Amino acid sequence: MPGLAAERTNPVFEACAICGSEDWNPVYQGPVRDGRFGSLTAPSVVARCGGCGVDRLDEENCRDEDFYSSEDYRKSLGQGSDTAAFLAGHDTQQAERLKVLGPVSLHSCKIADVGCAGGSFLDQVADLAAEVLAIEPGSAYHDSLRQRGFAVYPFATEARDHAGSVDWAFSFDVIEHVSDPKRFLTDIAELLKPVGRLLLSTPNRDDGLLNLAGEAYRRFFYRVHHRWYFDAQALTAVAGQAGLMVERVDYVQRYGISNAVTWMREGRPSGDQVLAELDNPALDRVWQDHLEQSGRADRLYAVLRRSDT
Numbered sequence: 001m002p003g004l005a006a007e008r009t010n011p012v013f014e015a016c017a018i019c020g021s022e023d024w025n026p027v028y029q030g031p032v033r034d035g036r037f038g039s040l041t042a043p044s045v046v047a048r049c050g051g052c053g054v055d056r057l058d059e060e061n062c063r064d065e066d067f068y069s070s071e072d073y074r075k076s077l078g079q080g081s082d083t084a085a086f087l088a089g090h091d092t093q094q095a096e097r098l099k100v101l102g103p104v105s106l107h108s109c110k111i112a113d114v115g116c117a118g119g120s121f122l123d124q125v126a127d128l129a130a131e132v133l134a135i136e137p138g139s140a141y142h143d144s145l146r147q148r149g150f151a152v153y154p155f156a157t158e159a160r161d162h163a164g165s166v167d168w169a170f171s172f173d174v175i176e177h178v179s180d181p182k183r184f185l186t187d188i189a190e191l192l193k194p195v196g197r198l199l200l201s202t203p204n205r206d207d208g209l210l211n212l213a214g215e216a217y218r219r220f221f222y223r224v225h226h227r228w229y230f231d232a233q234a235l236t237a238v239a240g241q242a243g244l245m246v247e248r249v250d251y252v253q254r255y256g257i258s259n260a261v262t263w264m265r266e267g268r269p270s271g272d273q274v275l276a277e278l279d280n281p282a283l284d285r286v287w288q289d290h291l292e293q294s295g296r297a298d299r300l301y302a303v304l305r306r307s308d309t
Contacts, residue, residue, distance in 0.1 A: 010045075011045050011058035011059070011060050013047055013056070013058065013059075014059070016049045016051055016052060016054070016056075017179065017180045017181070017182060017183075018049070018051075018052045018054055018180075018181055018182045018237070018238045018241055019049065019051035019052040019237070019241060020051065021049050021050050021051025021052065023049065023050030023051060024047040024048065024049060024050065025047055025048050025050060026045055026046070026047050026048075027046050027047060027048050027055055028045070028046040028218055028222055029043060029044070029045050029046075030043055030044065030215070030218065030219060031043055031044060031219055032044045032046075032057065032061065032219060032222040032223050032224060033219060033220050033221075033222065033223035033224070034223070034224045035224075035225075037220060037268065037269055040219060041061050041224060042061075044057060044058055044060075044061040044222070045057075045058045046058075046222050046229065052234060052237040052238060052241070053231075053233055053234040053237055054181070054228055054229070054230060054234040054237065054238060055205055055228070055229035055230075055234070056227055056228050056229065057222060057224070057226065057227055057228075057229075059227075061224050062224060062227045063177075063224055063225055063227075064179070065137070065177075065178065065179055082140060083118040083119075083140070083141050083144040086117050086118030086120070086141070087118050087119075087120055087123075090117070090118065090120040091120050091123075093120065094120055094121050094123075094124045096252055096254070097121055097170075097172060097199075097201070098124060098125075100199070100201075100250050100252065100301045101199055104168070105128075106125050106128040106129050106167075106168060107128050107129075108128075108129070108130045109128070109129050109130060109167035109168055110129065110130055110131040110132075110133070110162070110165055110166050110167050111125065111129045111131070111132055111133070111166065111167060111168045111169070111170070112132075112133035112134075112135055112156075112159070112162070112166050112168075112169045112170070112188075112191055113132075113133070113134060113135065113136075113169075113170045113171070113172075114135045114156055114169060114170070114171040114174060114188055115135065115136060115137075115171050115172070115173075115174030115177075116134045116135060116136045116141075116145070116170075117136060117138060117141055118141050118144065118145075119134055119136075119141065119144070119145050119148065119150065121170060121172065122134060122145075122148075122150060123148070126148070126149070126150070131151070132149070132150045132151065133150070133151050133153060133159055133162060133166070133191075134150035134151065134152045134153070135152075135153045135154070135155065135156055135159060136152065136153075136154065137154045137155060139154070155187070156184075156187035156188055156190075156191060157187050159191060160190070162191055163190050163191060164190070164191070164192070164193060164194070165191070165193060166191040166192050166193060166196050167193055167195075167196050167197075168196065168197055168198075168199070169188050169191060169192060169196065169197070169198040169199075170198070170199050170200070171188065171198065171199075171200040171201075172200065172201045173201055173202060173203070174200070175200060175202050175228065175230070176202050176203060176225075176226040176227065176228045176229065176230070177225060177226065177227065177228075178227070178228075179227070181228055181238050181242075182238055182241045182242050183242075184242075185198075185238060185239060185241075185242035185243075185244055185304075186242040186243060189242055189243050189244050189306055192305075192306055194306060194308075194309040195305075195309060196305070196306065197247070197303055197304065197305050198244065198303070198304045198305070199301065199302075199303050199304075200301070200302055200304070201299055201300065201301045201302075202230050202235070202299075202300055203221070203226065203229070203298065203299065203300070204230075204231065204251060204295075204296075204297060204298055204299055204300040205229040205230055205231050205234070206231045206232075206295055206296055206300075207221060207296065207297070207298045208260075208291050208294075208296035208297075209221075209260060209263055209298070212260065212263070212264055213260070213263035213264050213267070216263065216267030216268070217263050217267075220269065230300065231295075231300070232246070232249045232295065232300065232302070235249075235300070235302055239302075239304050240307065243306060243307055243308065244304040244305065244306060244307055245304065245305060245306075245307040246302050246303070246304055247302075247303045247304060247305050248302065248303040249300065249301070249302050250292075250300075250301040250302075251291070251292040251293075251295055251296075251297035251299065251300060251301070252292065252297055252298075252299040252301065253287070253288040253291040253292050253297035253298055253299070254297075254298055254299055255269075255271065255272070255298065256272070256274065256278075256284035256287060256288065257278055257283060257284055257287040258270055258273060258274045258275040258278045258284075259271060259272075259273075260287070261275060261278065262275070
């Protein structure tokens with residue numbers, strides 16, 4: 001298989017937590033990112049489940065769920081671990097999420113953000129809602145969330161008093177971290193009203209740069225923080241196992257063509273830095289539109305609803 005590292009490991013993949021299949025086929029072998037760019041693991045394996053089609057990193061190189069409840073997670077990314085640092089770094093992302101949500105009225109709704117961290121998204125929508133559930137395992141954020149008027153729970157399972165009463169649930173860039181995505185979605189589904197909806201996001205494993213930028217980008221894309229990797233089909237499969245169905249899929253390309261060219265030319269990210277030769281917003285828009293319309297953008301969003309309604 002092209003692009004495999006010279007050194008290989010032979011981890012044992014247990015039965016899939018989503019569908020129970022024991023049929024795993026490697027899609028990537030080599031080091032993966034451990035925190036910031038340039039920090040890599042020893043050779044690792046990402047394999048695809050022959051049952052539900054999800055990809056996962058071998059367990060030996062994954063972080064356990066307690067890691068995300070501590071300050072170590074944000075520190076490993078070079079970020080501050082308190083609420084102020086989180087809000088400063090994430091408030092700007094909320095415009096994207098609100099745009100994907102679209103013309104939906106949250107007026108007088110009960111909403112829940114599962115894995116809300118410091119609550120950047122909730123700050124944008126809380127004034128519209130009748131009740132807000134902030135579900136977050138990281139206790140460092142809890143005092144601030146409560147002070148802002150949110151009902152705080154570490155996990156969805158501890159918010160069972162709200163079962164069947166949530167109009168809209170949100171979960172952004174969380175499902176790829178958890179030990180059991182099926183259980184994670186089932187717990188959210190139990191909170192939803194029969195007509196409730198869940199909007200979630202996750203990195204898109206059909207990201208076009210995985211092919212265009214090759215090995216260097218694969219080492220960056222796959223990471224110890226992400227146990228699971230989804231495309232729309234795999235996400236639909238896990239949703240179905242959890243009693244949910246995908247109502248809508250949207251793709252968002254966050255980074256412009258300068259970042260792609262830098263990856264292809266130098267094997268590194270440039271983020272939002274623009275190359276002088278490509279400094280043209282129209283060119284960026286064409287690039288981003290192409291990836292979004294072809295399903296090859298870097299971010300996947302989906303709206304899900306209960307399948308029993």
